[in-house]
Amino acid sequence: MAKLKVTDRDGVQHELEGEIGWSVMEIIREADLPIEAACGGCCACATCHVYVDAGTLAKLPPADADENMMLDEGFEVRDNSRLSCQIKFSEELDGIEVELAPEY
Amino acid sequence: MTGSPSTQEPIQTDMVIIGAGPIGLFAVFEAGLLGLKCHLVDNLDKIGGQCAELYPEKPIFDIPAVPRCTGQELIDRLLEQAKPFEPVFHLDQQASALQRLEDGKWRLETTAGTVFETPNVVIAAGAGSFVPRRLPLPGAEDFEGKSLYYAVRRMEDFRGRHLLIAGGGDSALDWLLNLEPLTASIGILHRRDEFRAAPDSVQRMRELVESGRARLLLGQVAGLEGTGGQLEAVRISTPDGEIRHECDALLALFGLKMELGPIAEWGLNIERNLIHVDTETFETNQPGLFAIGDIITYPGKLKLILSGFHEAALMCQKAFKNAHPDQRLVFRYTTSSSDLHKKLGVA
The missing domain is CATH 3.50.50.60 (FAD/NAD(P)-binding domain)
Incomplete structure (x- = not known):
């Protein structure tokens, strides 16, 4: 099964098995890591904000207008910021690394 | 009774x-x-x-x-x-x-x-x-209600002040347009040069910026400077590094x-x-x-x-x-x- 690595806000890295077809937010949430995901994954908030590593960023389609609009409500948004509910996990994403953005 | x-x-x-x-x-x-x-x-x-x-x-x-x-x-x-x-x-x-x-x-x-x-x-x-979503910056609560605001309760609070509004949505632009006549100076801080607000508001904001009555800053709040709850400057991270923007009031509008x-x-x-x-x-x-x-x-x-x-x-x-x-x-x-x-x- 494909895996992904998630770094929490204490800097601890967790290796998770990712269900293909789930969103990265769902994989993180179901692993009981602290991700708020207030809107449940419909790209209507910015509480599943993560930073992705450079290699992963290159594999992802760019954020669309909706995702960018919601990222405007994020804090400490960087060039590698994404909303994890908008990243669909696939075999191609095996081994990706994401980091939870600060909570606020 | x-x-x-x-x-x-x-x-x-x-x-x-x-x-x-x-x-x-x-x-x-x-x-x-x-x-x-x-x-x-x-x-x-x-x-x-x-x-x-x-x-x-x-x-x-x-x-x-x-x-x-x-x-x-x-x-x-x-x-x-x-x-x-x-x-x-x-x-x-x-x-x-x-x-x-x-x-x-x-x-x-x-x-x-x-x-x-x-x-x-x-x-x-x-x-x-x-x-309202609050700024997760250390010490931010010291400024709350005195020089850091998350909503406008009374417009008069901003009269004569050097105000920076952070945010890029309708409420940020609406308050920029409404408070501009009251303030001593006004700026808007947004992470990118694209606004998700009503096109008419965006156009009016751009006119204010072009006429020099408002300043547009692209970046994100990185820190607050001041003493005793009185803001003196906001540190802003921009793609070209950190800058310091002097102001005595910050209205942060990052949604709910x-x-x-x-x-x-x-x-x-x-x-x-x-x-x-x-x-x-x-x-x-x-x-x-x-x-x-x-x-x-x-x-x-x-x-x-x-x-x-x-x-x-x-x-x-x-x-x-x-x-x-x-x-x-x-x-x-x-x-x-x-x-x-x-x-x-x-x-």
Whole structure:
């Protein structure tokens, strides 16, 4: 099964098995890591904000207008910021690394 | 006179529902069929909860017999369904203090000073009440209310000040346009040179910037400088490094978040921000204090709107007994009962 690595806000890295077809937010949430995901994954908030590593960023389609609009409500948004509910996990994403953005 | 510190006479009603989202609205309907009158309290300035605030335009496909509707359409339909029962809404105020009276009823007070006396309080607050998102910067709370603001309560607070507004949505631009004439100087800080606000507001903002009456800064708040709660400058991270922007007021508009708020202090059995209830009555650990919808947990609970509807119907059975201890409740269908038809205004 494909895996992904998630770094929490204490800097601890967790290796998770990712269900293909789930969103990265769902994989993180179901692993009981602290991700708020207030809107449940419909790209209507910015509480599943993560930073992705450079290699992963290159594999992802760019954020669309909706995702960018919601990222405007994020804090400490960087060039590698994404909303994890908008990243669909696939075999191609095996081994990706994401980091939870600060909570606020 | 009651001797109450509030200047208002308490509102007497059968049920007060905290949260005017879909589940609160359907509770009005179910309560109405049993002859119970409802008042609703919500911290948002509009009806509809998350459906109206977070996803008014997003489609919902799992409402029984409604193959597809948007969040706002669902709210509009629930309001229409509840209309015969004349619910009273108290918006833009948060349920703050709950107290048990000697006769067993509840006394509920809101942040706007509205006071209710009722046998039934129903928490239908979803993921909590919507409050402004605060800057997660160390020491930010020292500035709050003095030179750091998350909402505009009085425009006069900004007269003659050097104001920076952070945000790129409609509220940020609307306040820029409205406060510009009052301020000594004004700037807007946004993470990118694209604004998700009404095109007319964006154009007027650009005109202000071109004429030199407002400054547009691209970047994000990185730190606050000042002493004794008085802001002197905001540190801003930009693609070209950090800059320092002198100002004596910051209005940060980063949308809303949901938090439990005062209900967390009401002695409820709360675990991971969810309230435990009895699934027969949807009462909490305190008689006459109910909870329904996304804010509750029980074995098998699913956070679905349809689950909340079911919970509302069951809750009303017990609420009726609380309101009318001497009366028997007879179970009737809306298809056939002339009594229910009368209540619905279709007789």
